[in-house]
Amino acid sequence: MHSSNGARLTSTIVTTAVSREIHQRRPSEGLILHSDGDSQYASEELQTPAIDHALSLSMGRTESCYDNAVTESFFHTLKTEHVYWHKYQTRDEGRASIFDYIEIFYNRKRRHSTIGYCSPVEYEQQLKLP
Numbered sequence: 780m781h782s783s784n785g786a787r788l789t790s791t792i793v794t795t796a797v798s799r800e801i802h803q804r805r806p807s808e809g810l811i812l813h814s815d816g817d818s819q820y821a822s823e824e825l826q827t828p829a830i831d832h833a834l835s836l837s838m839g840r841t842e843s844c845y846d847n848a849v850t851e852s853f854f855h856t857l858k859t860e861h862v863y864w865h866k867y868q869t870r871d872e873g874r875a876s877i878f879d880y881i882e883i884f885y886n887r888k889r890r891h892s893t894i895g896y897c898s899p900v901e902y903e904q905q906l907k908l909p
Contacts, residue, residue, distance in 0.1 A: 790822035798828045808833035813850040857881070 797812065812834050829836050837850075861880040867873035886899045894902040 790824045794822070794824045794828065797825060801828060801832050801834075806832070806834070809835065811835045811837050813837045813853075857885070 810832075812829065825836070828834070857877070857880065862877065865873075865876055867876065888898055890896045890898060891902075897905070
């Protein structure tokens, strides 16, 4: 059963989110979109914006546990640093809390060893310097 509030993750939801981010952030060619191998990420619908904007899709394969190490690490961090510490009463409460964690803390303040102990926003700004 499909819900209009996005309770099911469909290929259309994924494609819309990816297209919105491409439009807002304007990534350079070669950006890797890390995802899992679920059907919505492997859909033909997502292939169009990926090809149009020269994105590489990284989807985990059974034989290679390293394909998606970045994504797996992110979700582990999200769960252990945030989700497991909260008890959400509603889907909207959970969505807002996770959004705040990612957009306000994780992307702007949390330091990441793989990018020189910068936050993702700081790292992105360094990449855009002439």
